[in-house]
Amino acid sequence: MLDWFASFGGWAWIVLGLILVGGEMLAPGVFLLWLGLAALLTGAVVGLTSLAWQGAWLVFAALAIASVLVGRVVTRHRSEEPDTASGLNDRGRQLIGRVFRLETTMTGGEGRIRVGDSSWRVTGPELLAGTEIRVVRVEGATLVVEKA
16 A cells, blocks of 8 residues: 555645645644645655655654644634733723713612613712713723712
8 A cells, every 4th residue: 555655756645735635624623734734745855855655754744743833833823812902702891981870879889880781780989879980990890980
């Protein structure tokens, strides 16, 4: 079997690389892409140098490891970087600076406001229900407010 595969030279690696890159479209994730690129590069190296099949497999192994590591760096950098500027998926941070009307009188420095269809716990100075307040910061699930 290996002799048959080796008889095609670099073309076998190129075909394998194209199959792997094409398989990436069928499988979730981005793993087959890096192996496919390693196989394509191995095909180029074998085509240019006429390596024996043992050398070709070693080249493929080295390129596969290198391409997977590079792929991890490339994909991690984009997908794991938090979007701190927009406050996406951080509803409390989106409310900072906005003005609301107190739903309940603040007793003991605590009260509630209504934001859309949800009710938020607020802390701040003693104020009467109906007073306009401004959100200054978020502490966990509690909004810290001041009189607007």
